[in-house]
Amino acid sequence: MAVCAGGDSIxxxxxxxxxxxxxxxxxxxxxxxxxVLRVNRLGSKNALPQLSENVKELNVEIVDIIxxxxxxxxxxxxxxxxxxxxxxxTMILKIYDRQYSxxxxxxxxxxxxxxETEDEFIAFLRRGCMxxxxxxxxxxxxxxxxEWDSPKREAYFNARSSLSHEIxxxxxxxxxxxxxxxxxxxxxxxxxxxxxxxxQQDEGLTEYTEIRAILMEHISGFPLHDIVKETPESDWAxxxxxxxxxxxxxxxxxxxxxxxxxxxILVRRGERESSYQIFYLDLENVVSAALLIMMKYGxxxxxxxxxxEL
Numbered sequence: 001m002a003v004c005a006g007g008d009s010i011x012x013x014x015x016x017x018x019x020x021x022x023x024x025x026x027x028x029x030x031x032x033x034x035x036v037l038r039v040n041r042l043g044s045k046n047a048l049p050q051l052s053e054n055v056k057e058l059n060v061e062i063v064d065i066i067x068x069x070x071x072x073x074x075x076x077x078x079x080x081x082x083x084x085x086x087x088x089x090t091m092i093l094k095i096y097d098r099q100y101s102x103x104x105x106x107x108x109x110x111x112x113x114x115x116e117t118e119d120e121f122i123a124f125l126r127r128g129c130m131x132x133x134x135x136x137x138x139x140x141x142x143x144x145x146x147e148w149d150s151p152k153r154e155a156y157f158n159a160r161s162s163l164s165h166e167i168x169x170x171x172x173x174x175x176x177x178x179x180x181x182x183x184x185x186x187x188x189x190x191x192x193x194x195x196x197x198x199x200q201q202d203e204g205l206t207e208y209t210e211i212r213a214i215l216m217e218h219i220s221g222f223p224l225h226d227i228v229k230e231t232p233e234s235d236w237a238x239x240x241x242x243x244x245x246x247x248x249x250x251x252x253x254x255x256x257x258x259x260x261x262x263x264x265i266l267v268r269r270g271e272r273e274s275s276y277q278i279f280y281l282d283l284e285n286v287v288s289a290a291l292l293i294m295m296k297y298g299x300x301x302x303x304x305x306x307x308x309e310l
Contacts, residue, residue, distance in 0.1 A: 030065075037093075039188050040188070043188055071101055089217075091218050096165040098113070108157075121155070137156065175253060182280060184218075185216060189215075193210065219266055256286070256287050257285065259285035
């Protein structure tokens, strides 16, 4: 039986002097860099003919980094293809990466991931401690966060990132009729290999170390909070009414939106004067009531099942 409490792991001290002594990672998400995406599955309403069931891997180049950051890393990317004559639209790659998400880590007043904290997390996984952690987390919630050592904090970030990914995929699958009309079209659920070389060498840890991401439609436009400077006053009522209608349609599908903000609503100009199309962009905090129940009890059973298999 693996020992998952105590042990030789050091306790996490999120103060600047502590981090100055450690080896922090440079973010791999920079403009011009190429990322290799493994296709886990295509979206329910895949609108790109270039993506088919036969495509297992995609190379994309980072065109832009979307700011401000959220709990995820949002990149504008373009496909790299051998066919020079082919024209592919730019897309959005939303990455659920616990290591490089500033808002996720700052949310719990944590510093950046380092080689040292990653080594401790790897040892934690190799000892088979993740199933027990998931059980404890389901029982206690994040309220005991201050008592956790470094590996457990990284385990929490991993669980939180995975949960956000599952939530957003669930929303896109259930709102497939709204894709391309009121929300972006989901092209594919993809995976990235971990950036840390030590993790890459241990395939047995893939479930907890691979990086989840979704590839979706890029929509040009301006956020709703810029409506005053972008449109005449005569158009404001129509635009706002459309935004309210979209939020209502999402709610009518038994979803609860925990993050209704004007920055999440994009306004795209139509071809005709004073015509606009409204999109709701950030769905990671839109959760179905049924999924809330499933997550509460399903993850606990998953942890118990995995623990028995060890």
